Amino acid sequence: MHFEFQYIYFIWLATAVLLFLVLFAAVKKWKRKTIKKIGEPALVKSMIRGYSPFRFNFKFFLLCLSFLLGVFCVMSLRKPGGDDGIKRAGIDVVFVLDLSKSMLAQDVKPSRLLLAKQFISQMMDAMPDNRVGLVWFAGKAFIQMPISADHGSAQMYVDDASPDVVPVKGTVIGDALEQSLKSFGEREAKYKAVILISDGEDHDEKALKLSKELATHGLMVNTVGIGSPEGSFIPDDSTGGNKLDPATGAPVISKLNQKELQEIAANTKGVYVHLTDINAAVKAINAQLAQIDKKVSADTSLMSFSYYFWVFATAMVLLLITEQLLPDGKKVKET
Template sequence: MLDTIEFANPQFFWLLLLLPIAALWYFFKRKEETASLKISTIKGFSTDSFLPKLKPLLFVLRLLALAAIITALARPQTVENSSKTKTTKGIDIVMAIDVSSSMLARDLKPNRLAALKKVAADFINKRPNDRIGLVAYAGEAYTKTPITSDKSIVLNSLKEITYGSLEDGTAIGMGLATAVNRLKESKALSKVIILLTDGVNNAGFIEPQTAAELAVEYEIKTYTIGLGTNGNALSPIAINSDGSFRYGMRPVEIDEKLLEDIAKTTGGSFFRATNNESLESIYDEINKLEKTEISEFKYTKYDEKYRPLLLFACFILLLEWILRHTIFRSFI
């Protein structure tokens, strides 16, 4: 318990230095305080009483009372700190993820989709105060998870995203429009879409530029990420008879100009991820750019402990006064 006690006025402990000085003064002056009587002999006087030897106890009690008063002046107290956080500027985020067959390319380890899911999960865990939703798109798009503050739901849905749930293709406009649709009714002060693709827009009935204009209308910022190495990548080129993919080297085609235009139009930024490390750094950068404002309220509870010391000092002084005027009265 003592390690939890603090002193509000510790400077008063300097007064404790006076106590040994007072003790020395009493040691050298105590004989002068007792009246003396010179007689030729003490024969006939009883000298068996031990009370005169206990007379210094009165001074000890007084010093003890002073020590308690000084400690009380230093104001011993226990301090309990607590804090409460409140999000003052929440952010709603929708992650639009390309799940076309090209996302199984192995230029990222173990493949683009698996690498993305790992990094996206880390990003979600770093946003405890925001609502997040998921959109998956290939030849068409659908909402995997509406925006929610329950990160366990989002993370489980992210794990379930796989290739084959949608017709193959890359409908960037559809993916972006679906993400906008999830955010248009949001009351958050900041709305963000993270759109990732590894190809060019070759499917869907909504043009990417049209979807970008919708995002602007609803004040939704879009960060675009082009995923894939520069040059050629080991990618699916055919399907074997057993349903597995046959891999071969194919050129990486990413419409960087389109992704740059979408980001610029909506007030976001375009990033290029060529390996696992650069993909991680991109999500870290987005995490830094989109800060959630949080107010922290700190509460401090003080429990003063000086009262028992003062009561103890009063009791000691009263005891010293009673002893001085009763038991030791004949010796003072």
Template sequence: MIFKNISQFYWFFILIPIIILMIVGYKKRHRQLEQTINISLWSTIIPHLSYSRRFWKRFMLIVGFSFIIIALLRPQYGVIFKQIERKGHDIFIAIDLSQSMLAQDIKPSRLIHAKREVLGLIDDLQGDRIGLIAFSGDAIVQCPLTSDYSAIKMYLDFIEPNLMAVPGTDIASAIKEARLSFQRLSKSNKPILILISDGESFENDPIESAKVAADKGISIYTIGIGTPKGEPIPQFDENGKLNGYKKDKNGDIVLSQLDEASLKEIATISNGRYFNSTLGAFVMNQVYQEISYHEKKRLEDSLLQFHQDRYQWFLAIGFILLFLEIFLSDRKKLIKIPELKR
């Protein structure tokens, strides 16, 4: 047996002092009565009082409340299996893992802030399937669409720029990888891609890739992370210690700037929306509100195991005992002996 609502256990800490006070009070009255009347005379002086009934009244009161408290703990015993129809959205999240995402114009860094955005989305999901794509100079599906949110969190914690084989930033490859992943599935009802990046893309044309995705019914929501002013790109040694900033061929420090224009265009072309996360505020809850307007598709059914509630039995026994306590008198019925006529 397990207890689903163990937080209600504190009621026992309220009941125990009450029981102790009842016992102490009972003994105190008993002692006072002993000092006043000899025990052998009790049945003569107060013949109507039944101490055994008084005991059982208090016993039923205590046990009755104890059973009600156990019912509040929601005891469960045994399991049942139910086939659950699941509905939701298919969502791929593409995170930019280029070196520019290490810039710290968004504290503590653009990449860490992006990961926190995704964690916020995962906490809001309601049965949706989610997948993870990492991209820099190319794109890799780190985790296919899944309902196992703990797996997404594990992959999210693992990905870093140094894991990507090809340097650079290729937003087009991320959009293409998402499109191909959706196409491998059965017909998807309005697939969603959430693209998180600073918008700087130096490889293929992301706008053309967005047009192809839009033709396949994919809506792309873009989140821009960074500032238009720009920030140097830090470089770290093997021990994670700052080792300077990235420089161009002329030896000048490279500034990474947020390119909102391209991100906005990608979102507009694909019937999505652009969100600005440059001030450090989290916007993923707004993104999910937008996504929730799309019709949910039927996902795979799940056979789920549920523990059976048994609180009803404890609740019924508790109320029965309290009911009996109310109607049980602590007085004896005295039998009148008729007087003999002389």
């Protein structure tokens, strides 16, 4: 186990020492000019014979060192207290789920959405070492849960997923892919993959272009088509019947758009699966994910740490006390 700083990004505060040095140099220059303006050098030397340049410089050094110790204190040095953290040899996987109204169609049982949620649940059970993230989309896309090793929380979000979460109509797969990339927190796509579950009903040219860009970053997108090519009516909860076309009044039929989902997967060296059998789909996706290199990471949320910020805090206080007690001048012998 090694020491680490919990908030390493606070190191930028140390650059303030450069400002202190500039101000210190300005004060020294001002002192020299002032001494020259007073009068004869011999007289001035006699007047300031108790002044100690060394102590003045040393006290400034103590203040700068105290400030740096304060920065290290804020950064919070810590060390894992044991093997509480779970070592995971896995990858980061973002599930991108379509929550448009068309996912309520029942051409697959119990419905497209419920079948998709069952698939995600079984997929997470089949890859316990992988960290997961969630992106929901319909007419807009957003990150529902950032990358995490907490599969329990992810499952709760999946259970609660419904079209009501994203009230904007549409199927913006391109925006969903952008959000999935953001959820990884960096452009480096090593050890990362996306699983897109959708009926792909709306053709999205942006998604096809973006998938080619994602491929250049090494990000694999596996797509899961849900529904049937023949299509089905979309239930309308407000009327208790089926959704109707506002223009014609005829029932709307939602069909699975396999072609777009297949192209997205092919562009990123992923695999397309038509979801009819959950076990078979999980096996196919897992086989594809197995091609991605694994990394070993620790789930720090489950670790206990020993903290050592107090060491820097104690040293900082002692230096500040020393600086205050240290006289500014030197003793002058009486003549």
